[in-house]
Amino acid sequence: MKFLAASLALALGAPVPTIAAELPVAATYAMPETETWDMTSAAGRTYRIFVSRPSGEAPEGGFPVLYILDGNAMFAGFAEARRIQGFGGRDLDKMIVVGIGHPGDQVYDPRRMEDFTAPVTSPALKQLYAKYPSGGRDAFRDFLLGELKPAIAKRYAVHPVRQSLYGHSLGGLFALHLFYSHPGAFDTIVAASPSIWWDDQAILTEEAAWRTRAEKDGKAARRTRMLLIAGEFETEGSIAQDSAALAARLAPLSSAGLRSEFLLLDGETHVTVPHRSITATMRAVMRWP
Template identity: 65%
Template sequence: MKNAILGPLLLLGAGVLAAPVLPVLAQDAAPVATPYVMPDTEVWDMPAAHGQTYRIYVSRPAGEVPEGGYPVLYVLDGNAMFAGFAEARRIQGVYSQGLDKMIVVAIGYPNDLPYDPRRMGDFTAPIAHPVLKALYKDHPSGGRDRFLSFLMDRVRPEIARRYGVNPLRQSLYGHSLGGLFALHVLYSRPGAFHTIIAASPSIWWDDQAILAEERAFRARLEKEPALASGSRLLILAGEREETPVSLTDSIALGKRLEPLSALGLRSSHMVLDGETHITVPSRSVTTALRAAMQWP
């Protein structure tokens, strides 16, 4: 069902919206403001098996589906990220370079908050460090695997049912804790996505617990190189990250994973000059779209 995204960040539930009718103004009458409707977008709410409801945003091209189907980029923190990704995708069609010929699917929450508190529960493992556990005792955590199941078993099949997609060209973008989650997806389900983009990943979280997963991932690849054959990982960070370890950890991860190219993992890392932790997403949109469109 066609829907619309109202900006900035004024979100509607499912339903069909007609283009707004602009009133005819009498001379000297004050203009009447109407909501902005973002073209080529749809939105609906989807319940998960674990009882939570998520908001699914879609930006897709008009016209015939290409042979083999559209590439798909899944974006976490959809409330904050979708508008930027959707318009960046759409405007690429002005010069017919092909970067608009993809589908962007953002996963968010049914409210108007840019960052819903539930994200911490969806993107993290159970907290082990006692200090962090005490600090966040009133916040949700530890639900990353059930959220991953929702993404893989509910969202992806629904997108495939509604649109003509290429099952081999699926990418995932996450920022901050979402970037940490994206690394967990790579480590726990290598090959599930052709491209993973981890922007300012919170590797520091829970006393760097993600490093144990990285080591286990490396050991798996050494035994079964085919697991990550052809997969891509792009690590992004801002030059002016407010927490310096966000930058140093990202650079170090990129260097550690470079030798895995011999086992089929194509990894790269990039520092975005002048960007802070919260500005990395807007700066990285086009870079992420290009990474998602790379093939093979």
């Protein structure tokens, strides 16, 4: 009857009566099987920690853990993908997803640039990003490895080795930094759309130093798996090209035991890569041994 009355009113040119007052009061949606809290690092920086965890008992040895950088932007997609995989029959839901973000509602908080980068040396980049701090990579790394990971281990039944890290864009650059500088800190590193271009490709110096170690000692190559992901249309900063070139440089190290893979997502841009990369990331996390 209400629909009929509204249609008749439109036909006669009369005002349409509002029914908004009869709608239920909206409430904030809480994603099932998740929780969040704020955590202040030893360096005095506050992070918002998002956790998605299975409701059942942990498997023998504990749940695998996937740490997600840029948690404000990325966590929800990964959390719901994890939960719905319970219907897939491949146990991709049997992991804990930990998003690392910042307090507030911004999708990408400007503080991420400080967390994910080393001190900038390029004069042009310094001028371009003069309003934003950078160079806090070491402090964030210490928080992630020395404070957050132990806190998660105390709170949940997690596997001590089956722990992975996902980073996109500058987060992907940070993921590469950990891959080169702290082999074994994570079982699997997923670097999606890594900003290899940043600061005149300064990350290549770290890669060269890591390669020298890996060629001399196969243990450095075997300690962490690498999944590189890029979008077909990521021309900004030559991200797709740089990622493919890195994959080609890593491939020969398979003879030293390195397990690396490159996934080029057709039709995707820098903004759309994260959504398409979720399932591939979850599969990489669950590979064992």
